[in-house]
Amino acid sequence: MHGRRGPSGTPVTKVDGRVERGNRTRRTVLRRAVDIASVEGLEALSVGRLAGELELSKSGVFALFGSKQELQLATVREASRIFVTEVLEPASGAADGLVRLRDLCEGWLRYSERRVFPGGCFFYGVMAEFDAREGAVHDALAEAQRAWLAELERCAERARAAGELGADTDPAQLAFELVALMETANAMSVLHGETAPYARARRGIAARLRG
Known part of the structure:
Protein backbone atom coordinates (compact mmCIF):
# COMPACT_ATOMS: atom_id res chain seq x y z
CA MET A 1 0.00 0.00 0.00
CA HIS A 2 1.26 3.52 -0.79
CA GLY A 3 0.04 6.50 1.24
CA ARG A 4 -0.45 10.01 -0.14
CA ARG A 5 -2.62 12.99 0.74
CA GLY A 6 -5.58 14.42 -1.11
CA PRO A 7 -6.44 18.11 -1.62
CA SER A 8 -7.89 18.37 1.89
CA GLY A 9 -4.81 16.86 3.44
CA THR A 10 -6.55 13.59 4.32
CA PRO A 11 -4.66 10.34 3.65
CA VAL A 12 -5.49 8.60 0.38
CA THR A 13 -4.73 4.89 -0.01
CA LYS A 14 -3.64 3.51 -3.34
CA VAL A 15 -3.58 -0.23 -3.95
CA ASP A 16 -0.21 -1.48 -5.11
CA GLY A 17 -0.55 -2.58 -8.73
CA ARG A 18 1.27 -5.80 -7.94
CA VAL A 19 -1.31 -6.65 -5.28
CA GLU A 20 -4.17 -6.08 -7.71
CA ARG A 21 -2.46 -8.19 -10.38
CA GLY A 22 -1.95 -10.90 -7.78
CA ASN A 23 -5.64 -10.77 -6.86
CA ARG A 24 -6.66 -11.05 -10.51
CA THR A 25 -4.33 -13.98 -11.02
CA ARG A 26 -5.67 -15.69 -7.91
CA ARG A 27 -9.27 -15.30 -9.15
CA THR A 28 -8.31 -16.68 -12.58
CA VAL A 29 -6.52 -19.67 -11.07
CA LEU A 30 -9.38 -20.48 -8.68
CA ARG A 31 -12.01 -20.27 -11.42
CA ARG A 32 -10.07 -22.86 -13.40
CA ALA A 33 -9.41 -24.92 -10.28
CA VAL A 34 -13.09 -25.26 -9.36
CA ASP A 35 -13.92 -26.35 -12.90
CA ILE A 36 -11.20 -29.01 -12.92
CA ALA A 37 -12.10 -30.27 -9.45
CA SER A 38 -15.79 -30.56 -10.30
CA VAL A 39 -14.90 -33.04 -13.06
CA GLU A 40 -11.70 -34.74 -11.87
CA GLY A 41 -11.61 -34.10 -8.12
CA LEU A 42 -9.46 -31.97 -5.85
CA GLU A 43 -6.54 -34.37 -6.10
CA ALA A 44 -6.27 -33.54 -9.80
CA LEU A 45 -5.21 -29.99 -8.91
CA SER A 46 -1.57 -29.01 -9.03
CA VAL A 47 0.29 -25.73 -9.26
CA GLY A 48 2.15 -26.96 -12.33
CA ARG A 49 -1.01 -27.95 -14.19
CA LEU A 50 -2.82 -24.71 -13.44
CA ALA A 51 0.20 -22.62 -14.37
CA GLY A 52 0.62 -24.51 -17.64
CA GLU A 53 -3.04 -24.34 -18.67
CA LEU A 54 -3.30 -20.64 -17.85
CA GLU A 55 0.16 -19.78 -19.20
CA LEU A 56 1.31 -18.40 -15.88
CA SER A 57 4.55 -18.65 -13.95
CA LYS A 58 4.65 -21.79 -11.82
CA SER A 59 6.53 -19.94 -9.10
CA GLY A 60 3.98 -17.14 -9.20
CA VAL A 61 1.05 -19.53 -8.78
CA PHE A 62 2.86 -21.39 -6.00
CA ALA A 63 3.44 -18.08 -4.20
CA LEU A 64 -0.33 -17.50 -4.15
CA PHE A 65 -1.08 -20.76 -2.31
CA GLY A 66 2.10 -22.24 -0.88
CA SER A 67 0.97 -25.87 -0.81
CA LYS A 68 -1.38 -28.30 -2.53
CA GLN A 69 -3.60 -28.44 0.55
CA GLU A 70 -3.98 -24.67 0.63
CA LEU A 71 -4.81 -24.73 -3.07
CA GLN A 72 -7.49 -27.33 -2.37
CA LEU A 73 -8.89 -25.34 0.56
CA ALA A 74 -8.93 -22.14 -1.49
CA THR A 75 -10.77 -24.03 -4.24
CA VAL A 76 -13.41 -25.23 -1.76
CA ARG A 77 -13.84 -21.66 -0.50
CA GLU A 78 -14.24 -20.36 -4.04
CA ALA A 79 -16.80 -23.05 -4.84
CA SER A 80 -18.69 -22.09 -1.68
CA ARG A 81 -18.70 -18.44 -2.75
CA ILE A 82 -20.10 -19.38 -6.16
CA PHE A 83 -22.71 -21.63 -4.53
CA VAL A 84 -23.90 -18.77 -2.33
CA THR A 85 -24.17 -16.49 -5.37
CA GLU A 86 -25.99 -19.05 -7.50
CA VAL A 87 -28.27 -20.76 -4.97
CA LEU A 88 -28.63 -18.86 -1.69
CA GLU A 89 -28.67 -15.23 -2.80
CA PRO A 90 -31.45 -15.60 -5.44
CA ALA A 91 -33.71 -17.03 -2.71
CA SER A 92 -32.84 -14.37 -0.15
CA GLY A 93 -35.81 -12.18 -1.04
CA ALA A 94 -38.35 -14.98 -0.66
CA ALA A 95 -40.66 -15.09 2.33
CA ASP A 96 -39.23 -17.37 4.99
CA GLY A 97 -40.64 -20.85 5.35
CA LEU A 98 -42.11 -22.95 2.56
CA VAL A 99 -41.63 -20.38 -0.21
CA ARG A 100 -37.94 -20.01 0.57
CA LEU A 101 -37.55 -23.77 0.91
CA ARG A 102 -39.02 -24.28 -2.55
CA ASP A 103 -36.86 -21.50 -4.00
CA LEU A 104 -33.71 -23.00 -2.52
CA CYS A 105 -34.48 -26.42 -3.99
CA GLU A 106 -35.28 -24.94 -7.39
CA GLY A 107 -32.16 -22.79 -7.25
CA TRP A 108 -30.03 -25.85 -6.50
CA LEU A 109 -31.55 -27.80 -9.40
CA ARG A 110 -30.97 -24.89 -11.79
CA TYR A 111 -27.38 -24.54 -10.54
CA SER A 112 -26.73 -28.20 -11.33
CA GLU A 113 -28.75 -28.24 -14.56
CA ARG A 114 -27.03 -25.14 -15.96
CA ARG A 115 -23.62 -26.68 -15.20
CA VAL A 116 -22.34 -23.72 -13.25
CA PHE A 117 -19.54 -26.21 -12.66
CA PRO A 118 -18.89 -28.47 -15.68
CA GLY A 119 -19.02 -31.58 -13.52
CA GLY A 120 -22.43 -30.71 -12.06
CA CYS A 121 -22.56 -29.93 -8.36
CA PHE A 122 -18.99 -29.25 -7.22
CA PHE A 123 -19.62 -30.54 -3.70
CA TYR A 124 -21.31 -33.79 -4.72
CA GLY A 125 -18.19 -35.00 -6.50
CA VAL A 126 -15.47 -33.83 -4.14
CA MET A 127 -17.30 -34.98 -0.99
CA ALA A 128 -17.21 -38.53 -2.32
CA GLU A 129 -13.46 -38.07 -2.82
CA PHE A 130 -12.82 -36.92 0.76
CA ASP A 131 -15.68 -38.36 2.84
CA ALA A 132 -13.59 -41.17 4.38
CA ARG A 133 -10.46 -39.08 4.91
CA GLU A 134 -9.35 -36.88 7.75
CA GLY A 135 -7.87 -33.41 7.62
CA ALA A 136 -8.57 -29.80 6.80
CA VAL A 137 -10.07 -30.40 3.36
CA HIS A 138 -12.48 -33.03 4.69
CA ASP A 139 -13.49 -30.65 7.48
CA ALA A 140 -14.10 -27.76 5.08
CA LEU A 141 -16.33 -29.91 2.88
CA ALA A 142 -18.21 -31.31 5.88
CA GLU A 143 -18.84 -27.79 7.16
CA ALA A 144 -20.18 -26.68 3.77
CA GLN A 145 -22.58 -29.63 3.71
CA ARG A 146 -23.72 -28.97 7.29
CA ALA A 147 -24.41 -25.33 6.48
CA TRP A 148 -26.56 -26.26 3.46
CA LEU A 149 -28.55 -28.85 5.39
CA ALA A 150 -28.98 -26.43 8.29
CA GLU A 151 -30.45 -23.79 5.99
CA LEU A 152 -32.97 -26.27 4.56
CA GLU A 153 -33.84 -27.46 8.08
CA ARG A 154 -34.31 -23.88 9.27
CA CYS A 155 -36.75 -23.15 6.45
CA ALA A 156 -38.62 -26.38 7.15
CA GLU A 157 -38.89 -25.47 10.83
CA ARG A 158 -40.30 -22.05 9.95
CA ALA A 159 -42.77 -23.63 7.53
CA ARG A 160 -43.92 -26.09 10.17
CA ALA A 161 -44.33 -23.30 12.74
CA ALA A 162 -46.41 -21.30 10.22
CA GLY A 163 -48.68 -24.27 9.53
CA GLU A 164 -47.39 -24.64 5.95
CA LEU A 165 -46.16 -28.14 6.72
CA GLY A 166 -47.76 -30.76 8.93
CA ALA A 167 -47.19 -30.49 12.67
CA ASP A 168 -45.56 -33.93 12.61
CA THR A 169 -42.96 -32.89 10.01
CA ASP A 170 -39.38 -33.69 11.03
CA PRO A 171 -37.34 -30.80 9.54
CA ALA A 172 -34.06 -32.74 9.60
CA GLN A 173 -35.63 -35.74 7.86
CA LEU A 174 -37.28 -33.50 5.27
CA ALA A 175 -34.00 -31.71 4.53
CA PHE A 176 -32.25 -35.07 4.16
CA GLU A 177 -34.86 -36.30 1.67
CA LEU A 178 -34.78 -33.10 -0.36
CA VAL A 179 -30.98 -33.24 -0.64
CA ALA A 180 -31.20 -36.91 -1.65
CA LEU A 181 -33.58 -36.05 -4.50
CA MET A 182 -31.42 -33.15 -5.69
CA GLU A 183 -28.12 -35.01 -5.54
CA THR A 184 -29.55 -38.09 -7.27
CA ALA A 199 -37.94 -33.26 -13.83
CA ARG A 200 -38.23 -36.33 -11.62
CA ALA A 201 -36.55 -34.51 -8.74
CA ARG A 202 -38.90 -31.55 -9.13
CA ARG A 203 -41.92 -33.84 -8.99
CA GLY A 204 -40.52 -35.62 -5.96
CA ILE A 205 -39.79 -32.35 -4.13
CA ALA A 206 -43.23 -30.94 -4.91
CA ALA A 207 -44.90 -34.12 -3.64
CA ARG A 208 -42.79 -34.15 -0.48
CA LEU A 209 -43.57 -30.53 0.32
CA ARG A 210 -47.27 -31.06 -0.30
CA GLY A 211 -47.14 -33.98 2.09
Missing part, protein backbone atom coordinates in the same frame (compact mmCIF):
# COMPACT_ATOMS: atom_id res chain seq x y z
CA ALA A 185 -30.82 -35.88 -10.10
CA ASN A 186 -27.38 -34.32 -10.39
CA ALA A 187 -25.57 -37.67 -10.44
CA MET A 188 -27.89 -39.28 -12.98
CA SER A 189 -27.91 -36.25 -15.25
CA VAL A 190 -24.11 -36.01 -15.30
CA LEU A 191 -23.72 -39.76 -15.82
CA HIS A 192 -26.28 -40.13 -18.60
CA GLY A 193 -26.08 -36.67 -20.14
CA GLU A 194 -29.81 -36.04 -19.92
CA THR A 195 -32.14 -33.61 -18.17
CA ALA A 196 -35.00 -36.00 -17.30
CA PRO A 197 -33.67 -36.63 -13.76
CA TYR A 198 -34.27 -32.97 -12.88
Whole structure:
Protein backbone atom coordinates (compact mmCIF):
# COMPACT_ATOMS: atom_id res chain seq x y z
CA MET A 1 0.00 0.00 0.00
CA HIS A 2 1.26 3.52 -0.79
CA GLY A 3 0.04 6.50 1.24
CA ARG A 4 -0.45 10.01 -0.14
CA ARG A 5 -2.62 12.99 0.74
CA GLY A 6 -5.58 14.42 -1.11
CA PRO A 7 -6.44 18.11 -1.62
CA SER A 8 -7.89 18.37 1.89
CA GLY A 9 -4.81 16.86 3.44
CA THR A 10 -6.55 13.59 4.32
CA PRO A 11 -4.66 10.34 3.65
CA VAL A 12 -5.49 8.60 0.38
CA THR A 13 -4.73 4.89 -0.01
CA LYS A 14 -3.64 3.51 -3.34
CA VAL A 15 -3.58 -0.23 -3.95
CA ASP A 16 -0.21 -1.48 -5.11
CA GLY A 17 -0.55 -2.58 -8.73
CA ARG A 18 1.27 -5.80 -7.94
CA VAL A 19 -1.31 -6.65 -5.28
CA GLU A 20 -4.17 -6.08 -7.71
CA ARG A 21 -2.46 -8.19 -10.38
CA GLY A 22 -1.95 -10.90 -7.78
CA ASN A 23 -5.64 -10.77 -6.86
CA ARG A 24 -6.66 -11.05 -10.51
CA THR A 25 -4.33 -13.98 -11.02
CA ARG A 26 -5.67 -15.69 -7.91
CA ARG A 27 -9.27 -15.30 -9.15
CA THR A 28 -8.31 -16.68 -12.58
CA VAL A 29 -6.52 -19.67 -11.07
CA LEU A 30 -9.38 -20.48 -8.68
CA ARG A 31 -12.01 -20.27 -11.42
CA ARG A 32 -10.07 -22.86 -13.40
CA ALA A 33 -9.41 -24.92 -10.28
CA VAL A 34 -13.09 -25.26 -9.36
CA ASP A 35 -13.92 -26.35 -12.90
CA ILE A 36 -11.20 -29.01 -12.92
CA ALA A 37 -12.10 -30.27 -9.45
CA SER A 38 -15.79 -30.56 -10.30
CA VAL A 39 -14.90 -33.04 -13.06
CA GLU A 40 -11.70 -34.74 -11.87
CA GLY A 41 -11.61 -34.10 -8.12
CA LEU A 42 -9.46 -31.97 -5.85
CA GLU A 43 -6.54 -34.37 -6.10
CA ALA A 44 -6.27 -33.54 -9.80
CA LEU A 45 -5.21 -29.99 -8.91
CA SER A 46 -1.57 -29.01 -9.03
CA VAL A 47 0.29 -25.73 -9.26
CA GLY A 48 2.15 -26.96 -12.33
CA ARG A 49 -1.01 -27.95 -14.19
CA LEU A 50 -2.82 -24.71 -13.44
CA ALA A 51 0.20 -22.62 -14.37
CA GLY A 52 0.62 -24.51 -17.64
CA GLU A 53 -3.04 -24.34 -18.67
CA LEU A 54 -3.30 -20.64 -17.85
CA GLU A 55 0.16 -19.78 -19.20
CA LEU A 56 1.31 -18.40 -15.88
CA SER A 57 4.55 -18.65 -13.95
CA LYS A 58 4.65 -21.79 -11.82
CA SER A 59 6.53 -19.94 -9.10
CA GLY A 60 3.98 -17.14 -9.20
CA VAL A 61 1.05 -19.53 -8.78
CA PHE A 62 2.86 -21.39 -6.00
CA ALA A 63 3.44 -18.08 -4.20
CA LEU A 64 -0.33 -17.50 -4.15
CA PHE A 65 -1.08 -20.76 -2.31
CA GLY A 66 2.10 -22.24 -0.88
CA SER A 67 0.97 -25.87 -0.81
CA LYS A 68 -1.38 -28.30 -2.53
CA GLN A 69 -3.60 -28.44 0.55
CA GLU A 70 -3.98 -24.67 0.63
CA LEU A 71 -4.81 -24.73 -3.07
CA GLN A 72 -7.49 -27.33 -2.37
CA LEU A 73 -8.89 -25.34 0.56
CA ALA A 74 -8.93 -22.14 -1.49
CA THR A 75 -10.77 -24.03 -4.24
CA VAL A 76 -13.41 -25.23 -1.76
CA ARG A 77 -13.84 -21.66 -0.50
CA GLU A 78 -14.24 -20.36 -4.04
CA ALA A 79 -16.80 -23.05 -4.84
CA SER A 80 -18.69 -22.09 -1.68
CA ARG A 81 -18.70 -18.44 -2.75
CA ILE A 82 -20.10 -19.38 -6.16
CA PHE A 83 -22.71 -21.63 -4.53
CA VAL A 84 -23.90 -18.77 -2.33
CA THR A 85 -24.17 -16.49 -5.37
CA GLU A 86 -25.99 -19.05 -7.50
CA VAL A 87 -28.27 -20.76 -4.97
CA LEU A 88 -28.63 -18.86 -1.69
CA GLU A 89 -28.67 -15.23 -2.80
CA PRO A 90 -31.45 -15.60 -5.44
CA ALA A 91 -33.71 -17.03 -2.71
CA SER A 92 -32.84 -14.37 -0.15
CA GLY A 93 -35.81 -12.18 -1.04
CA ALA A 94 -38.35 -14.98 -0.66
CA ALA A 95 -40.66 -15.09 2.33
CA ASP A 96 -39.23 -17.37 4.99
CA GLY A 97 -40.64 -20.85 5.35
CA LEU A 98 -42.11 -22.95 2.56
CA VAL A 99 -41.63 -20.38 -0.21
CA ARG A 100 -37.94 -20.01 0.57
CA LEU A 101 -37.55 -23.77 0.91
CA ARG A 102 -39.02 -24.28 -2.55
CA ASP A 103 -36.86 -21.50 -4.00
CA LEU A 104 -33.71 -23.00 -2.52
CA CYS A 105 -34.48 -26.42 -3.99
CA GLU A 106 -35.28 -24.94 -7.39
CA GLY A 107 -32.16 -22.79 -7.25
CA TRP A 108 -30.03 -25.85 -6.50
CA LEU A 109 -31.55 -27.80 -9.40
CA ARG A 110 -30.97 -24.89 -11.79
CA TYR A 111 -27.38 -24.54 -10.54
CA SER A 112 -26.73 -28.20 -11.33
CA GLU A 113 -28.75 -28.24 -14.56
CA ARG A 114 -27.03 -25.14 -15.96
CA ARG A 115 -23.62 -26.68 -15.20
CA VAL A 116 -22.34 -23.72 -13.25
CA PHE A 117 -19.54 -26.21 -12.66
CA PRO A 118 -18.89 -28.47 -15.68
CA GLY A 119 -19.02 -31.58 -13.52
CA GLY A 120 -22.43 -30.71 -12.06
CA CYS A 121 -22.56 -29.93 -8.36
CA PHE A 122 -18.99 -29.25 -7.22
CA PHE A 123 -19.62 -30.54 -3.70
CA TYR A 124 -21.31 -33.79 -4.72
CA GLY A 125 -18.19 -35.00 -6.50
CA VAL A 126 -15.47 -33.83 -4.14
CA MET A 127 -17.30 -34.98 -0.99
CA ALA A 128 -17.21 -38.53 -2.32
CA GLU A 129 -13.46 -38.07 -2.82
CA PHE A 130 -12.82 -36.92 0.76
CA ASP A 131 -15.68 -38.36 2.84
CA ALA A 132 -13.59 -41.17 4.38
CA ARG A 133 -10.46 -39.08 4.91
CA GLU A 134 -9.35 -36.88 7.75
CA GLY A 135 -7.87 -33.41 7.62
CA ALA A 136 -8.57 -29.80 6.80
CA VAL A 137 -10.07 -30.40 3.36
CA HIS A 138 -12.48 -33.03 4.69
CA ASP A 139 -13.49 -30.65 7.48
CA ALA A 140 -14.10 -27.76 5.08
CA LEU A 141 -16.33 -29.91 2.88
CA ALA A 142 -18.21 -31.31 5.88
CA GLU A 143 -18.84 -27.79 7.16
CA ALA A 144 -20.18 -26.68 3.77
CA GLN A 145 -22.58 -29.63 3.71
CA ARG A 146 -23.72 -28.97 7.29
CA ALA A 147 -24.41 -25.33 6.48
CA TRP A 148 -26.56 -26.26 3.46
CA LEU A 149 -28.55 -28.85 5.39
CA ALA A 150 -28.98 -26.43 8.29
CA GLU A 151 -30.45 -23.79 5.99
CA LEU A 152 -32.97 -26.27 4.56
CA GLU A 153 -33.84 -27.46 8.08
CA ARG A 154 -34.31 -23.88 9.27
CA CYS A 155 -36.75 -23.15 6.45
CA ALA A 156 -38.62 -26.38 7.15
CA GLU A 157 -38.89 -25.47 10.83
CA ARG A 158 -40.30 -22.05 9.95
CA ALA A 159 -42.77 -23.63 7.53
CA ARG A 160 -43.92 -26.09 10.17
CA ALA A 161 -44.33 -23.30 12.74
CA ALA A 162 -46.41 -21.30 10.22
CA GLY A 163 -48.68 -24.27 9.53
CA GLU A 164 -47.39 -24.64 5.95
CA LEU A 165 -46.16 -28.14 6.72
CA GLY A 166 -47.76 -30.76 8.93
CA ALA A 167 -47.19 -30.49 12.67
CA ASP A 168 -45.56 -33.93 12.61
CA THR A 169 -42.96 -32.89 10.01
CA ASP A 170 -39.38 -33.69 11.03
CA PRO A 171 -37.34 -30.80 9.54
CA ALA A 172 -34.06 -32.74 9.60
CA GLN A 173 -35.63 -35.74 7.86
CA LEU A 174 -37.28 -33.50 5.27
CA ALA A 175 -34.00 -31.71 4.53
CA PHE A 176 -32.25 -35.07 4.16
CA GLU A 177 -34.86 -36.30 1.67
CA LEU A 178 -34.78 -33.10 -0.36
CA VAL A 179 -30.98 -33.24 -0.64
CA ALA A 180 -31.20 -36.91 -1.65
CA LEU A 181 -33.58 -36.05 -4.50
CA MET A 182 -31.42 -33.15 -5.69
CA GLU A 183 -28.12 -35.01 -5.54
CA THR A 184 -29.55 -38.09 -7.27
CA ALA A 185 -30.82 -35.88 -10.10
CA ASN A 186 -27.38 -34.32 -10.39
CA ALA A 187 -25.57 -37.67 -10.44
CA MET A 188 -27.89 -39.28 -12.98
CA SER A 189 -27.91 -36.25 -15.25
CA VAL A 190 -24.11 -36.01 -15.30
CA LEU A 191 -23.72 -39.76 -15.82
CA HIS A 192 -26.28 -40.13 -18.60
CA GLY A 193 -26.08 -36.67 -20.14
CA GLU A 194 -29.81 -36.04 -19.92
CA THR A 195 -32.14 -33.61 -18.17
CA ALA A 196 -35.00 -36.00 -17.30
CA PRO A 197 -33.67 -36.63 -13.76
CA TYR A 198 -34.27 -32.97 -12.88
CA ALA A 199 -37.94 -33.26 -13.83
CA ARG A 200 -38.23 -36.33 -11.62
CA ALA A 201 -36.55 -34.51 -8.74
CA ARG A 202 -38.90 -31.55 -9.13
CA ARG A 203 -41.92 -33.84 -8.99
CA GLY A 204 -40.52 -35.62 -5.96
CA ILE A 205 -39.79 -32.35 -4.13
CA ALA A 206 -43.23 -30.94 -4.91
CA ALA A 207 -44.90 -34.12 -3.64
CA ARG A 208 -42.79 -34.15 -0.48
CA LEU A 209 -43.57 -30.53 0.32
CA ARG A 210 -47.27 -31.06 -0.30
CA GLY A 211 -47.14 -33.98 2.09
